[in-house]
Amino acid sequence: MPPPDDLVARAQAGDQTAFRDLYRQHAGRVYALCLRLTGDARDADERTQDVFVRLWDKLGSFRGESAFSSWLHRLAVNVVLNERRTTGRRERRVTLAEDPDTVVGAQHAAPLHLNIDLERAIADLPDGAREVFVLYDIEGYGHGDIAQLVGIAEGTSKAQLFRARRLLREKLER
């Protein structure tokens, strides 16, 4: 397997095979992020495509100042949040809980109830609370970063996190 740096360089030079390999390496992480940020499997499918199409356009601006995976992760967060800001739509509610394989990946074979319940509960959170919870508790962003990414005050980010955790605990206790 070529080293990741080599793949990025080849994709930057327009090599679609290398870009496809980058997609194969990173699709799982990007899809997980999109699924949790949107709370909707169909939206996650579209946003994952958007992220990689955007990546193809932006790849030339990657200078290697950070790890490629971190750079892509940030790009993915921006794509998902921009989409929500632009369209402001959230008509479709959660469909992912109907199909456990959609949530956890088809390759998982063991009992999944805990994860499924939690994933479902996260998807059911109000948009603002879910975004902050996913970015802070799952993805490890700080409140300062989240405030900048989502376009809210740091205090709002903390309040949304508190609200999200309370709602999740209540939901999982039922």
Next chain:
Amino acid sequence: MNEQELHEAVSRLPKSIEPPRDLWPDISARINVRQWRRWYWVPLAAAAVFVVVMIGRSIKPTAWDVTALAGRPLIGTQRLTASGRLRVGDWLQTDDSSRALVAVGRIGQVEVQPDTRVQLVVARADEHRLALAHGTIAAKVDAVPRLFFVETPAGTAIDLGCAYTLATDSIGKGVLHVTAGEVEFQTGLRSARVPLGALIQIRPTTGPGIPYVEDAPAPFVRALIAFDFEQRGTRARAIRTVLALARAQDALSLWHVLQRVDPAMRGLVYDRLAALVPPPPGVTRRGAIALHSRDLEGYWTTIRRIHFRIMVLRGVRDIDPRTGRAR
């Protein structure tokens, strides 16, 4: 559920979820359409051909070639004399005196050892999937990560570009031994990353144990197994033994332990790990103990790099297991 339990549950969520369908054909088509808009009609032809080829390759069902290496393995109910084809849904079974070699599409091969039963589940260019019901296989794959999967009764081995031996009984108790590259073994609740020269024990319902290197001391391995698969009281004693016996070469084990111990123990595990292999810049104690993915991934990159240098340069250079530098 209290805050701590919620935090624990969140930390166990998988970092990666494979999309339920292959998105590459759509992405590829969109990229090529955009290029057409820029460069007019010439790239359109190339893009159309590319998309057709990609979609054709991704959806075309295929069968894999099988060669008998010893005895007469069974494909379905047919005895294999020299060679044959394994189609999606077919079972390949060896008895105590037969072995077979299966070509994994165009990306590798699997040697099916005696007393083994495997099924071809998916045979596409973008997904190669076997089910190992029981027995032993030795796989060699030369491809980008996550193209080859082996399902066992306890979970799934995901190839990250590697060679490995996987053994399981019919209820899921087994061992994974990686000899090149890296393999991820996943269940819904646990996953383990196993680089070359490392093994994991696998158990039904609990899934993959903590990986350990081939030359790990026996008491260290016994303590890891007790930590992974025994009762809660035993686990507390086992973790103290693990920390006491761990060497710098065992950092990959401690990295996994950090994510599985009770939160109250994480500080101890982190401090021991950091004493053996110093964390890279940017990885914080607080972040690692909170299991923030950026800290964990950053640490893993360093541990993995050192481990690969030790393994690849074994017998050639003396590598410092704390830093990965030649001594």
